[in-house]
Amino acid sequence: xxxxxxxxxxxxxxxxxxxxxxxxxxxxxxxxxxxxxxxxxxxxxxxxxxxxxxxxxxxxxxxxxxxxxxxxxxxxxxxxxxxxx
Numbered sequence: 001x002x003x004x005x006x007x008x009x010x011x012x013x014x015x016x017x018x019x020x021x022x023x024x025x026x027x028x029x030x031x032x033x034x035x036x037x038x039x040x041x042x043x044x045x046x047x048x049x050x051x052x053x054x055x056x057x058x059x060x061x062x063x064x065x066x067x068x069x070x071x072x073x074x075x076x077x078x079x080x081x082x083x084x085x
Contacts, residue, residue, distance in 0.1 A: 004032040006049060020048060 007017050007028070014028045021028075021044045031037050037045070 003028070003037075003045075006045075007032075010048070017048075021045065 007014065010017075012020070014032070015025045018025045018028045021041055023041060027035075027041075031041075
């Protein structure tokens with residue numbers, strides 16, 4: 001598991017992640033440099049990461065909504081008989 005990449009995907013600082021997991025910032029720095037993650041912290045990280053899938057799913061929803069808005073704007077311009085907005 002790439003702790004640094006994961007932390008950045010979640011939009012957290014090292015300090016934020018440390019607080020959420022109940023460890024020191026130095027511990028997070030150590031993990032990011034390849035240190036061993038204890039099983040209890042590993043489980044806490046996995047719970048935190050379970051929310052990451054929701055974030056990825058939300059990005060897809062937002063992207064699709066943006067596309068729908070673009071298409072609706074095209075339709076409105078056509079109905080107005082005007083190619084500009």
